[in-house]
Amino acid sequence: AVLSRCPTARAVLIERSTEMAGFAAATLSHPGNAHLGDRASVLTADVTLTGRARAEAGLANNSFDFVIMNPPFNAAQDRSTPDALRRQAHVAEDGLFESWIRSAAAVAKPRGGLAVIARPEQLVAILDAIEGRFGDAELLCVHPRPDAAAIRIVVRAVLGARGKLSIRPPLALHGPSGNAPTERTEMINNGLASLFGD
Template identity: 85%
Template structure:
């Protein structure tokens, strides 16, 4: 009940949608616990702070970066392209900002595609540790479609690989039991 969330979005148009969502009567219970900040997380130093992302100010940073390669999402729509296509060096820039704004021993969680694990771990190295990776599979026999990496600022522990998350059972289209529990707040993604 004491948790507060700041959503950060660089696109004013998309930030407007987030503001509208938070203003919806169905979200009244969030009250002053959730806010939207229009800022670019790739800003550095003083510019980042002036945009509202002060150093050492967040207990936990959750990142959902655009993680498609340009050839995967060719589109003339610039807003869609910015939301979906990863720029060169994105993980390095985003993780550098996360390390700056997280409080000492603060947490980080990032979702990405499996083929981006190397670049993501390279960006985390030296900044965050006690890193855990969880692979997300659509079904038990299918390859992972996403990875979630969680780490602690300043920690030095090694990488561990958590049990995978299966979104669906082998048959049917409904969510797997664990996925359903996570969706309903009855379990956590990393099991703690």
């Protein structure tokens, strides 16, 4: 969606699992994604690596303008699939937000951006992890419908900034009744509008 909306942007998709990285590469090569051209690539790497190991894996310091993170965010005590690959993709390890956001702070350029999606109950862990690294944070809550509690949160922040947290207008994925996505949701999904409206 970002590449569709921003025609000069380039993206590196990072995935720890070789199998899942293969699926991502296949998706990029699908004819329906031909408009992305050569502006997207897939890197198989573990974002929890640190220091030299992280750089050797292809995640050099100060190399990205913006880092978007979709980490596993199911709690370990929640019922999870017996499939090991799916469990790895869905279940959050202890300290996940600290290690992922530490890496984001390392690989982002000065004043670079961060956006991370998670469950509402993980907000404190995210705010703790960005403390002293990222500031000017904005919180956007994602609701299935306007009258339902949020099921996801997105936190966006700027490396090295010191501004306080602000709360943006929420996103309702569907209208009050029915399962059809709202017009705003459709525009975001199709790269025609920004999640944060800018």
